[in-house]
Amino acid sequence: MINVSALTHDYGHGRGVFDISFDVNGGETLGFLGPNGAGKSTTMRHLMGFSKPQKGTVSIAGLDCTKQSRQIMEKVGYLPGEVALPEGLTGRAFIKMMQDMRGVKDGGRTDELLERFDLDPGGNVKRMSIGEKRKLAVVAAFMSDPDILLLDEPTSGLDPVMQEEFISFIREEKQKGKTILLSSHIFSEVEALCDRIAIVKEGRLVSSVDAADVRHGLHNIMTLEFENAKDFTEFSKAPLDFKLRDRRLLKCSVVVDDDQINRFIGAIKRFKLKSFEEHSVTLEEYFMHFYKSNKTFGGAAA
Ligand SMILES: Nc1ncnc2c1ncn2[C@@H]1O[C@H](COP(=O)(O)OP(=O)(O)OP(=O)(O)O)[C@@H](O)[C@H]1O
Ligand SMILES: [Mg+2]
Incomplete structure (x- = not known):
């Protein structure tokens, strides 16, 4: 459903993404892990068509993310790593704007999401707390009930109760057969949600493993x-x-x-x-070891 093939974007000084390839199958949740600056958000931005690959291709559901970015934006729920909301709008106006953009006619799901994540969208987005902005972005990503989701550190900024709520929400989405690419630094979240885990380091994919194999092999x-x-x-x-x-x-x-x-x-x-x-040995210890050293382990190194 999601295909990244030899994706390369060199920003200079060794930064960027280099020859990254992976797939996410329909109905699968792929955890995208790696240290700060590894290239996770960059890869996702290419999948949304916000950046153009220098080499390689990125596609979602057969659509070329670079050439058909409009369709991609309609089809895919995207939760960006850093939420930049337009200044001067109320949460409610922002939601309306997003509903119009995404062609959401029935606001029922939006209301459900607002209630579930306990968000009052009445205030000015500028004055919202980090967590409230994050919740607003969650509502925007899921309001059109998309089948494919790109979630960039979705629970960062959420309090522990809301993190748990979000995890059970994603579990339900998975049951509905959604395809999800999820970047995260929270191992418990990855453990709870992901079927497979890909690790990126210094712009390169260094490992791709089945979560079940990892758990079993611990x-x-x-x-x-x-x-x-x-x-x-x-x-x-x-x-x-x-x-x-x-x-x-x-x-x-x-x-x-x-x-x-x-x-x-x-x-x-x-x-x-x-x-x-x-x-x-916890999943966390397993991956920490990997983060810190240059070793590759566990299953097929990409
Ligand atoms: N437009 C850009 N211009 C220059 N450098 C960039 C650009 N976009 C990304 N980079 C660089 O590419 C590297 C990867 O950044 P990216 O945001 O993808 O990391 P990340 O894996 O999401 O990290 P984090 O865990 O901190 O969110 C970083 O070194 C970053 O500075
Ligand atoms: Mg990032």
């Missing part, structure tokens, strides 16, 4: 503290994937995947332990 780390040095020393020789062996504290940490659990239990049962702790 490790469990067992930390054991031994009662005596003899047991510690003996256990340390076991053929296991040790992350840490601290002779002074008599502590070991071992990576134990689900399929190794029985072997692990067999290996520990004859030793005297002082403490035992299990810790799962």
